[in-house]
Amino acid sequence: MSTKHIKRVGLIGLGAIGKRVLGALQREHLPQAAYAAIDPSAASTGFASEHGIALFSDVQGLLDWKPDLVIECAGHGAVVQVVPPLLQAGVDVVIASIGALADKALAKDLETAAEAGGARLILVSGAIGGLDAMRSARAAGLDEVLYTGRKPPQAWAGTPAETEFDLAGITVPTTIFRGTAAEASLKFPKNANVTAAVALSGVGFEATRVELVADPTVAKNIHEVKVKGAFGELGIWLANNPLPDNVKTSWLAALSIEEAVSKQVLTTVF
Ligand SMILES: NC(=O)c1ccc[n+]([C@@H]2O[C@H](COP(=O)([O-])OP(=O)(O)OC[C@H]3O[C@@H](n4cnc5c(N)ncnc54)[C@H](O)[C@@H]3O)[C@@H](O)[C@H]2O)c1
Numbered sequence: 691m692s693t694k695h696i697k698r699v700g701l702i703g704l705g706a707i708g709k710r711v712l713g714a715l716q717r718e719h720l721p722q723a724a725y726a727a728i729d730p731s732a733a734s735t736g737f738a739s740e741h742g743i744a745l746f747s748d749v750q751g752l753l754d755w756k757p758d759l760v761i762e763c764a765g766h767g768a769v770v771q772v773v774p775p776l777l778q779a780g781v782d783v784v785i786a787s788i789g790a791l792a793d794k795a796l797a798k799d800l801e802t803a804a805e806a807g808g809a810r811l812i813l814v815s816g817a818i819g820g821l822d823a824m825r826s827a828r829a830a831g832l833d834e835v836l837y838t839g840r841k842p843p844q845a846w847a848g849t850p851a852e853t854e855f856d857l858a859g860i861t862v863p864t865t866i867f868r869g870t871a872a873e874a875s876l877k878f879p880k881n882a883n884v885t886a887a888v889a890l891s892g893v894g895f896e897a898t899r900v901e902l903v904a905d906p907t908v909a910k911n912i913h914e915v916k917v918k919g920a921f922g923e924l925g926i927w928l929a930n931n932p933l934p935d936n937v938k939t940s941w942l943a944a945l946s947i948e949e950a951v952s953k954q955v956l957t958t959v960f
Contacts, residue, residue, distance in 0.1 A: 696955055697723055700757035700781075702772050703764025704729040704737060706936030707786060710944040711761060711951070712741065719952045726755050728772065729764065749775050757781055759954060761947060766790040766879075769800075777803035777811060784812040784950050786943060789882025792875035792895055814950045817940035818884045818913050820926040821891035828892055832919035835892040836899045837871070839881055840912035843904040850877050851904060863905040871898035878902060883943075888915055911940065 699720060701708050704727050712725060726744035728751075738745040746752045749772045752760070760776050762768055762785040769790035776783050777800065791797045791813075804811050815821050824835070843860040851857065851866040867874060872895035875882040881902065889898040905912070908929075915926040930940035953959050 696720060696758045698755065698757045698759075699723050699725050699951075700752050700755070700760035700776075701725065701727040701743075702729070702752075702760060702762045702768045703727075704732040704743075705763065706933045706939050707763035707944045707947065708761075709737070709935065710933060711763060711947045712743070714944075714948045715951060716741070719948065719955060726752060726757065728752055752776070753779050753781070759784070759951070761951065762786055763944075763947065766882075770796060773811070774799055774803040777809045778807045780807040780809050782810045782812060782954070784814060784947060784954075786814055786816060786947055787883060788813045788816065788890065789875055789879065789886045791886055791890060792872060792882060812950055812954070813887070813890065814943075814946045815887050815891075816883050816943040816946050817911075817928075817930055818887050818915070818926070819928060819942065819946070820915070820924075821887060823924055824888075824915070824917050825891045827917065827919050827921035827924065830920040832893050832917060834899075834916070834918040835888065835897070836901065836916045837885060837888045838901045838903060838912075838914040838916075839884065840903045840905045840908055840914070842908060843906055845911070846902075846904050849880065851902070855904065857904060860904050860906055863903050863907060865901055866904050867900065867902040869900060871895045871900050874900040874902065880938075884913060892917065 728746050732738050760781055760783045766787050769787050773783050800811055843857040871885045871889040874885050889895045910929045913928040917924040930942050933939045933941045
């Protein structure tokens with residue numbers, strides 16, 4: 691199997707996902723490539739020099755290094771600040787923080803920048819999966835898309851659910867939010883990446899229904915998607931394990947970036 695030439699890879703964010711993805715790319719997918727990163731918190735750790743990575747403090751430094759591909763795994767702020775100039779300069783960018791696209795003005799800016807630069811914005815499915823079937827099915831028309839996110843009650847601490855419900859006292863599965871994907875993205879930003887992946891693969895932010903459940907019977911983050919349309923019906927169910935380095939991040943999110951990057955270097959893609 692031949693490969694395209696990706697010789698220089700940039701990472702925005704060297705946290706749990708960034709480190710995991712970097713390790714997999716250096717070991718398996720792109721062992722010959724050079725690597726660079728932007729992450730203000732990495733400067734003092736020595737991680738970059740230990741792994742032979744050039745570290746830049748701003749996007750201009752990374753642009754001058756001339757990356758062939760950049761991977762964002764930093765957060766929504768980085769999508770706003772760092773990704774548009776990269777796209778405008780013609781650099782393909784893989785983004786993990788796709789919840790940022792719930793902001794219509796930002797989504798438009800990214801599209802305009804990608805068109806101007808002739809670059810591609812590559813969205814990953816992240817902590818959810820099976821969405822290829824929904825993307826195929828929507829050409830024939832989708833009638834209904836419902837995403838349900840289920841977590842143990844205490845996992846909703848720090849969200850609006852904390853003020854509306856006595857999380858510690860919940861003993862049966864309790865719906866803490868019911869609304870559109872657009873509303874869910876704003877109210878529950880920690881869930882926004884999965885919500886966005888579902889919305890963007892199906893009927894959009896306004897028509898996708900979301901239910902969030904504080905469920906004392908589960909120990910992991912459970913994602914469910916139910917889809918109905920002319921094609922028939924589809925059900926997705928996922929129970930994600932966390933990344934060992936960050937219990938708040940699903941392991942599958944890092945794996946989906948690795949897969950997205952490996953697709954860029956393969957000539958045969960499934
Ligand atoms: N698509 C999904 O399903 C999914 C799942 C989990 C996480 N994510 C996204 O991936 C991001 C990273 O996840 P993680 O677990 O690695 O988080 P993390 O907190 O372990 O690491 C994030 C790193 O990014 C750095 N950073 C923050 N803002 C930056 C900026 N503007 N420029 C450069 N570096 C910056 C931080 O210093 C930190 O080292 C999350 O913020 C989230 O948006 C997506």
